[in-house]
Amino acid sequence: MGNGWSLDGFILDLDGTVYTGHRPIEGAVEAIAWLRSRGKRIVFLSNRGNISRRMCRERLEAIGVTCETEEIILTSSVVSRYLAEHEPDARVWVLGEQGLRDELALHGVQFAARPQEATRLVVTLHETLTYAELNDAFRAVRAGARIIATNDDRTFPGEDGEAIDVGAVLAALAHATGTESDTVVGKPSPVMAKAALDRLGLPPERCLVVGDSLRSDIAMGKRAGIRTALVLTGSATREAAMAQDPAERPDWILDSLADIRRLLEEMER
Numbered sequence: 001m002g003n004g005w006s007l008d009g010f011i012l013d014l015d016g017t018v019y020t021g022h023r024p025i026e027g028a029v030e031a032i033a034w035l036r037s038r039g040k041r042i043v044f045l046s047n048r049g050n051i052s053r054r055m056c057r058e059r060l061e062a063i064g065v066t067c068e069t070e071e072i073i074l075t076s077s078v079v080s081r082y083l084a085e086h087e088p089d090a091r092v093w094v095l096g097e098q099g100l101r102d103e104l105a106l107h108g109v110q111f112a113a114r115p116q117e118a119t120r121l122v123v124t125l126h127e128t129l130t131y132a133e134l135n136d137a138f139r140a141v142r143a144g145a146r147i148i149a150t151n152d153d154r155t156f157p158g159e160d161g162e163a164i165d166v167g168a169v170l171a172a173l174a175h176a177t178g179t180e181s182d183t184v185v186g187k188p189s190p191v192m193a194k195a196a197l198d199r200l201g202l203p204p205e206r207c208l209v210v211g212d213s214l215r216s217d218i219a220m221g222k223r224a225g226i227r228t229a230l231v232l233t234g235s236a237t238r239e240a241a242m243a244q245d246p247a248e249r250p251d252w253i254l255d256s257l258a259d260i261r262r263l264l265e266e267m268e269r
């Protein structure tokens with residue numbers, strides 16, 4: 001490249017960047033295919049913790065994106081790897097869905113038989129949450145389980161509008177128990193950035209984060225020394241991006257992922 005550096009690894013957010021619910025964002029599937037045709041390395045990085053990588057791969061394939069399971073990095077898989085590596089003796093209680101349980105089991109994490117026996121409560125998005133489940137989680141924490149969360153986003157872009165996310169459930173638990181999560185693996189955490197860079201096998205300066213969230217995607221990139229591009233197909237607006245401190249602003253603002261081709265072609269000129 002003329003300017004002496006090149007972007008070879010792409011860390012793509014999913015919700016609000018590649019798809020919304022089960023609908024692809026216009027031009028996103030073609031943009032991903034174009035990146036692949038140029039030999040670029042890709043990881044899909046999402047704060048979603050309620051689905052497994054296998055479920056996510058099926059969702060991507062349904063909209064026309066083929067990928068390897070290992071190219072998908074979700075908070076369900078990252079929290080599982082984190083517990084397996086750092087707390088192999090943990091007994092976990094889950095406030096979440098089957099996708100998280102599948103990843104925990106795949107990574108060899110042990111489950112507690114009762115909330116009161118748990119040393120760790122793992123909290124993720126749970127779209128059919130009941131009072132009884134919330135109460136079990138409360139009892140696990142009351143009995144001494146420490147809280148680890150897949151993410152602490154307040155909301156996420158749902159198919160029919162903004163939807164409540166894990167942050168609000170953590171707030172309910174904190175209100176009842178006085179205990180907050182001590183670990184949050186989701187973006188903007190460096191745990192997620194490291195998982196992405198490990199998979200890409202590239203230094204941060206050769207990578208680009210593309211996402212729709214200033215608070216999670218762009219903030220993660222900034223902290224990890226990875227260049228950032230905000231897309232306007234999800235939760236953030238151009239005005240919100242420009243209102244950020246200069247150091248927190250994305251390097252580029254794109255109408256959508258489809259503009260990635262124009263951006264790279266301009267850089268190569």
Ligand SMILES: [Mg+2]
Pocket residue numbers: 013014015016017211212213234
């Ligand atoms: Mg997003």
